[in-house]
Amino acid sequence: MTAVPSGKVTVATLRALKARGERTVFVTAYDYPTAVFAERAGVDMILVGDSAAMTMMGMPNTLGIGMEEMSVFTRSVCRAISRAFVVGDLPFLSYQPSDEAAVRNAGHFVQLGCDAVKCEGGARVARRVRAMVSAGISVMGHLGLTPQSLGPLSGYRVQGKSRFAADQIVEDGRALEDAGAFAILLEAMPAETAAYVREQLDVLVYGIGAGPHVDGQLVISHDILGTFAGEIAPRFVRPYARIGADIQAAFRAYAEDVRAGRFPGPQECYALDPTDEAEIREARARLCRGRSAERAP
Numbered sequence: 001m002t003a004v005p006s007g008k009v010t011v012a013t014l015r016a017l018k019a020r021g022e023r024t025v026f027v028t029a030y031d032y033p034t035a036v037f038a039e040r041a042g043v044d045m046i047l048v049g050d051s052a053a054m055t056m057m058g059m060p061n062t063l064g065i066g067m068e069e070m071s072v073f074t075r076s077v078c079r080a081i082s083r084a085f086v087v088g089d090l091p092f093l094s095y096q097p098s099d100e101a102a103v104r105n106a107g108h109f110v111q112l113g114c115d116a117v118k119c120e121g122g123a124r125v126a127r128r129v130r131a132m133v134s135a136g137i138s139v140m141g142h143l144g145l146t147p148q149s150l151g152p153l154s155g156y157r158v159q160g161k162s163r164f165a166a167d168q169i170v171e172d173g174r175a176l177e178d179a180g181a182f183a184i185l186l187e188a189m190p191a192e193t194a195a196y197v198r199e200q201l202d203v204l205v206y207g208i209g210a211g212p213h214v215d216g217q218l219v220i221s222h223d224i225l226g227t228f229a230g231e232i233a234p235r236f237v238r239p240y241a242r243i244g245a246d247i248q249a250a251f252r253a254y255a256e257d258v259r260a261g262r263f264p265g266p267q268e269c270y271a272l273d274p275t276d277e278a279e280i281r282e283a284r285a286r287l288c289r290g291r292s293a294e295r296a297p
């Protein structure tokens with residue numbers, strides 16, 4: 001088993017991991033118990049992703065979630081975390097409209113306990129990134145498949161599949177780096193493209209579905225735990241547990257026990273003092289006899 005570095009994870013810790021050639025472990029979490037278990041397992045970084053729209057709220061994509069819902073998820077995760085580095089994901093329309101909106105909403109996540117925020121896009125959001133960084137907020141960029149731009153990307157498609165597309169991602173990465181982003185997340189692209197992008201940037205580069213040549217791996221916790229109730233199953237997901245199936249089996253077994261009168265059993269019932277129990281039984285029997293007498297013709 002590899003040792004988990006102790007102490008609060010900061011941007012400096014993440015850079016030190018990269019300098020030592022160690023890979024950073026990055027997962028999503030949206031609720032208190034998942035964050036507690038991730039922290040206990042020694043995960044380095046947690047993304048309170050806007051994927052909560054799909055994983056937690058059953059929406060078809062991430063466009064419908066806003067700051068109000070994201071704040072509830074973020075508050076729950078931050079309450080659980082003392083070591084891991086927490087990144088709050090800025091939802092659609094929380095940073096696009098203006099620098100002022102970006103700083104206010106990113107600042108709100110920091111007030112809730114996040115160490116950094118993430119926003120999607122390259123050169124087109126560089127101005128917003130600069131504004132947030134100027135306000136003292138650490139920002140992670142997000143390139144490749146950016147789910148908040150499903151229309152322009154024509155759906156969930158692998159990105160960076162040509163030399164031209166790879167060069168565009170590098171350009172966007174440079175724009176984010178120049179704007180002060182401390183890290184960039186690459187989503188859904190060939191491993192060679194991600195390596196090409198990383199080698200041309202100085203910032204930390206993490207990947208989700210972007211192969212092994214990056215500074216750390218992000219997964220959506222529902223995907224590896226087997227708790228995603230939707231239909232999308234990207235090829236880069238490896239299941240480490242089948243908790244959804246276990247939950248369903250537990251509910252089914254419970255339902256069978258309830259319907260068959262097997263739950264609750266004596267061991268799941270509170271006991272009375274034996275004298276009081278005898279008296280209550282007696283009283284119940286009298287009530288029963290009284291009711292039968294009333295019903296008799």
Ligand code: KIV
Binds near residue numbers: 047
């Ligand atoms: O919201 C999220 O979980 C994300 C990942 C898909 C990268 O942004």
